Amino acid sequence: MPFSKRVNKIGVSPTMRIAAQAKEMLANGEDLIDLSVGEPDFPTPQNVKDAAKRAIDNNETKYTVNQGRYDLREAIAKKLKNENGLDYSPNEIIVSTGAKQSLYNAVQSLVHDGDEVIFTSPYYVSYPEMVTLAHGKSVVIPTTEETDFNMTPDQLLNAITPSTKLLIMSYPTNPTGACYNKKELEAIAAIVKEKKLFVLSDEIYENLIYDNNKFVSFAALDEEIKRRTIVVNGFSKSYAMTGWRIGYAAGQEEFIKAMNKIQSHSTSNASSISQAAALEALNGPQDFIPTMRNEFERRRNFVYEQLCSIKGIKCFKPKGAFYLFPNVESYFGKSTSVFRIEHSFDLAMYLLHEAKVATVPGSGFGAEGHLRLSYSTSMENLEEGLKRIKEALEKLV
Ligand SMILES: Cc1ncc(COP(=O)(O)O)c(C=O)c1O
Incomplete structure (x- = not known):
C-alpha cells in the first residue's frame, strides 16, 4: 500500500495486540482474567453521567x-x-x-x-x-x-x-x-x-x-x-x-x-x-477519588505481596498508578513441551494461553525482561489471576 513514510515508521501498540487477543478469547467464552487493562474498572460517577444526560436533553450538542x-x-x-x-x-x-x-x-x-x-x-x-x-x-x-x-x-x-x-x-x-x-x-x-x-x-x-x-x-x-x-x-x-x-x-x-x-x-x-x-x-463532590485510590492501594499491596512470593520474580513496589512491572528475566530460556520463552512477549503469550491471564510484555514499553500487570480489576479476579500465574510459572523448566 502506498502509505506515507511517516505512518510506516510507527507500529501498532503491543498493548493493543495482546488486548485484541484477550478480547477475542473473552468473546469465545473463555474463562480469561484480564490484567492487561489500562483504565479504572470503576464506573464513571453517577453525578457526572447525569450531567452528560442533561447536556444532551438541553441540546448542548x-x-x-x-x-x-x-x-x-x-x-x-x-x-x-x-x-x-x-x-x-x-x-x-x-x-x-x-x-x-x-x-x-x-x-x-x-x-x-x-x-x-x-x-x-x-x-x-x-x-x-x-x-x-x-x-x-x-x-x-x-x-x-x-x-x-x-x-x-x-x-x-x-x-x-x-x-x-x-x-x-x-x-x-x-x-x-x-x-x-x-x-x-x-x-x-x-x-x-x-x-x-x-x-x-x-x-x-x-x-x-x-x-x-x-x-x-x-x-x-x-x-x-x-x-x-x-x-x-x-x-x-x-x-x-x-x-x-x-x-x-x-x-x-x-x-x-x-x-x-x-x-x-x-x-x-x-x-x-x-x-x-x-x-x-x-x-461536583470529590469523594469518588479517595475511595478509588484506597481500593487501588489495597489491591496494589495484595498483588505486590503475591508477586514477591514467586521465586523467579523480582518486583519493584509501585508508588502510584495501577500497574506492577515485575522483572521476569529468570524465566527466559525456559520451556514446556509447547512453549519456549525467550522474551517478555513469549511469556505474556504463554500466560495468556496456559494460565488464561492477559498481561502486557515489557518490550512495548522499551523494557524487555518485564511484564506489566494491571490491578484495575476486582480483588476476586486478582486472587484467581495471581494463583494461575504462580501455577503456570512453576511449570516452566
Ligand atoms: C501515561 C499516560 N498518559 C496519557 C494517557 C492518555 O490518557 P487519556 O485517556 O486522557 O487520553 C494514558 C492512558 O493510558 C497514560 O497511561
Missing part, C-alpha cells in the same frame, strides 16, 4: 469554542490553583479529546525535524511514536529497579545535546508506578533551567499515588519552570472517564495558541457532552 468552553477552562484553572498551586488563566488552558491529544498537540507544536526529545524507559507506549510523527528524535534514558525506575540527574545531563528541545516527565509512571519526590524533581528542574529545555509534564495519574505521598506538579516547582512547562492532565484516570475522551493542557498562552491551531485543523473541540460531564466532575 453543537460545536463549542475550539479551545473548550470557557466555564470548563475556568473550573480547570481553579483545580490547578487549589490542588497543584498553579496559577493559569482560562486562556492558558486548552481542552482536548483526552490527555493523549494534548500530548500529541504539544509535541507537534514544539518539535521539528531533528529536534531531540528526552524521556525515560519504561515509557508510555505513545511517546516515541508521537515524537516520530513530529519528525523528532527520541532520546531514551533507561531506568531500572536499582533507581526505583527514576532517572538520575547525571543520566539526564548525559542525554542532553545541543539538539535537545523537550523533556517528557511522567509520574506516577505507566507502566512501572514509579514516582519522583520533590527533592528529586528539584534536581531535574535545575538542569532544565540550566540547559533551557521545555518540559511536557504528563500528570494523568496524579491522584493515584499511595503510602500518603503527595503529588508535586512539575510546573509548581518555580516560576521559570512553570514558563518552560506544558502540564497535561485529564479525566480518564481520576474520574474513570476513559471512554469520554476528555483531557486538557495548561501552559504559556503562546504554547496553548499553537496547540489550538493544530486542534482546530484536526479534531476541533472535544465532545460537547464530555465537556459538560467534565465540568460536573470538577465542580
Whole structure:
C-alpha cells in the first residue's frame, strides 16, 4: 500500500495486540482474567453521567469554542490553583479529546525535524511514536529497579545535546508506578533551567499515588519552570472517564495558541457532552477519588505481596498508578513441551494461553525482561489471576 513514510515508521501498540487477543478469547467464552487493562474498572460517577444526560436533553450538542468552553477552562484553572498551586488563566488552558491529544498537540507544536526529545524507559507506549510523527528524535534514558525506575540527574545531563528541545516527565509512571519526590524533581528542574529545555509534564495519574505521598506538579516547582512547562492532565484516570475522551493542557498562552491551531485543523473541540460531564466532575463532590485510590492501594499491596512470593520474580513496589512491572528475566530460556520463552512477549503469550491471564510484555514499553500487570480489576479476579500465574510459572523448566 502506498502509505506515507511517516505512518510506516510507527507500529501498532503491543498493548493493543495482546488486548485484541484477550478480547477475542473473552468473546469465545473463555474463562480469561484480564490484567492487561489500562483504565479504572470503576464506573464513571453517577453525578457526572447525569450531567452528560442533561447536556444532551438541553441540546448542548453543537460545536463549542475550539479551545473548550470557557466555564470548563475556568473550573480547570481553579483545580490547578487549589490542588497543584498553579496559577493559569482560562486562556492558558486548552481542552482536548483526552490527555493523549494534548500530548500529541504539544509535541507537534514544539518539535521539528531533528529536534531531540528526552524521556525515560519504561515509557508510555505513545511517546516515541508521537515524537516520530513530529519528525523528532527520541532520546531514551533507561531506568531500572536499582533507581526505583527514576532517572538520575547525571543520566539526564548525559542525554542532553545541543539538539535537545523537550523533556517528557511522567509520574506516577505507566507502566512501572514509579514516582519522583520533590527533592528529586528539584534536581531535574535545575538542569532544565540550566540547559533551557521545555518540559511536557504528563500528570494523568496524579491522584493515584499511595503510602500518603503527595503529588508535586512539575510546573509548581518555580516560576521559570512553570514558563518552560506544558502540564497535561485529564479525566480518564481520576474520574474513570476513559471512554469520554476528555483531557486538557495548561501552559504559556503562546504554547496553548499553537496547540489550538493544530486542534482546530484536526479534531476541533472535544465532545460537547464530555465537556459538560467534565465540568460536573470538577465542580461536583470529590469523594469518588479517595475511595478509588484506597481500593487501588489495597489491591496494589495484595498483588505486590503475591508477586514477591514467586521465586523467579523480582518486583519493584509501585508508588502510584495501577500497574506492577515485575522483572521476569529468570524465566527466559525456559520451556514446556509447547512453549519456549525467550522474551517478555513469549511469556505474556504463554500466560495468556496456559494460565488464561492477559498481561502486557515489557518490550512495548522499551523494557524487555518485564511484564506489566494491571490491578484495575476486582480483588476476586486478582486472587484467581495471581494463583494461575504462580501455577503456570512453576511449570516452566
Ligand atoms: C501515561 C499516560 N498518559 C496519557 C494517557 C492518555 O490518557 P487519556 O485517556 O486522557 O487520553 C494514558 C492512558 O493510558 C497514560 O497511561
